Amino acid sequence: MKIYLAGPDVFLPDAIEIGRQKAAICAAHGLTGLYPLDNIVDLTAPDASRQIFCGNEAMMDEADAIIANLTPFRGAGADPGTVYELGYMAGRRKFCLAYCNDGAAYADRVGRFMAVTSEDGRLVDALGLTIEDFGLVDNLMMIHALELHGCPLVTPAEQPVDLWHDLAAFETCVRMAAARLIAT
Amino acid sequence: MKIYLAGPDVFLPDAIEIGRQKAAICAAHGLTGLYPLDNIVDLTAPDASRQIFCGNEAMMDEADAIIANLTPFRGAGADPGTVYELGYMAGRRKFCLAYCNDGAAYADRVGRFMAVTSEDGRLVDALGLTIEDFGLVDNLMMIHALELHGCPLVTPAEQPVDLWHDLAAFETCVRMAAARLIAT
Known part of the structure; x- marks a missing residue:
């Protein structure tokens, strides 16, 4: 079962390493994580941003589920790029999960x-x-989409020191995805 | 043909009036605008936010297209609630249009x-x-989704004085939607 790993993690200085860690957590639970940066894109090409979009959309179409990182990004709410992907997956009737490291x-x-x-x-x-x-925790469209098209948003009991690198809430999502996707 | 009217317009003090104006523009072009605030919700009910979600989702499922207002909201990018809806409609393979009054x-x-x-x-x-x-103008996921699932983002040639009430770019979207939806 394949999980699309959405989030502003791709904007972190150690974006590739975070993707590797998330994929390893998925693998430990019998799932395959698909991470946007796995796509090979020539960033110097004039259509680089479109190549990224097409790569991400193909990954989403291939995936059975999404785990979106909705931790606030450059403001009070989630990263719009990530939220677009959550909406797209809900529209495709895929299984939707998300976490937010700020409760x-x-x-x-x-x-x-x-x-x-x-x-x-x-x-x-x-x-x-x-x-x-x-x-x-965020706009009602995302919060209730998760309840109705997957699992309720996961937030940590206590706010982690490192909002961008703590993967405990992410792992909770993976566990829920595995319980649902592998059982069916 | 029905158009879902997405945007942080619902957060304006004159949210209902803006919805009325947008619906009138749609009607002038032979289209029916569906505006989130048309749904009747008891805001004192304990499940008010869920009622809003369900009403919006039902409207989106009923609509043939979306026109999303991606004008920056509380920061550098579009309103995540609106972006969720754009993603959802792209996932449902509906016709996607959007405008942004800040180019x-x-x-x-x-x-x-x-x-x-x-x-x-x-x-x-x-x-x-x-x-x-x-x-x-914003995250590549939204920009290229519009190109590939509808029409490219509309921005005004010159930034309007009133970012939230100028509907010229919106009307351009309506015109494009009418040309596409009524022809087919």
């Missing part, structure tokens, strides 16, 4: 970046835009 | 929020995470 509620996270105020009963950000305030 | 390259936008430096040939953010640097 804080989304509304609290927004407060780390800007003033959050209350206006006519709505929680609003510095620009007056409503902040989703359902006590969820 | 700046993603890497330039990141520079508005934090120091951007160059490290071993990679452009990196304040945390040392690689910044995608293909000259694209």
Whole structure:
């Protein structure tokens, strides 16, 4: 059974090593991890970004499931590139799993970046835009997609010291994927 | 033909009015706009967020196409909730369109929020995470998904004064959708 390994992990300085570790955890549970950087792309080609897209989409189409890293990326919420992939896999009716190494509620996270105020009963950000305030860890579309198209989002009981390298919550996802995919 | 109207527009103070304007533009081009806030949800119910999700997913399943507003939201990139929906619709093989009222390259936008430096040939953010640097307006997954599953992202020739209320780029998407969907 093949799992697409989505996440902003590909932007880490040690992106290749993290992919190797994730694939090894998958293998230990009888699964095959497919990591975007496994695709060979000539980064100097004029269509490099399109080659990356096509490689990722082919991997997703080949995979039975996705494990997405929704740890906040450059702001209060998950990496949009990763979220696109989660949506794509839900649309393809693949099995959807994800983890987030920051278990804080989304509304609290927004407060780390800007003033959050209350206006006519709505929680609003510095620009007056409503902040989703359902006590969820991120936008409700991802949170409920996981519940309804796979397994609920995994967050660590305690926030890890290294948000980007701690793979305990990832391994929980792998275990859940193995229980589901190998049984069926 | 039905178009799902995705975007952080639902977080604007005048969210309902924007939805009404978008639906009117669709109607003027012979299309039916489906706007998330058209769903009736009891926001005091304990499962309100799940009701919203289910309503949105049902609307997406009913729609023939999506027009997503990818204008940067609370940071350098698009709203993850909207991007989830774009991915979902691409996965369902629906016709995908989107616009972004900020035509700046993603890497330039990141520079508005934090120091951007160059490290071993990679452009990196304040945390040392690689910044995608293909000259694209947002993450390559969304940009190429649009090219390959619908129409290329629409950006305005000149940045509108009011990023959240200018609907010229939106109307361009509607026109493209009408040309494609009504012809087939």
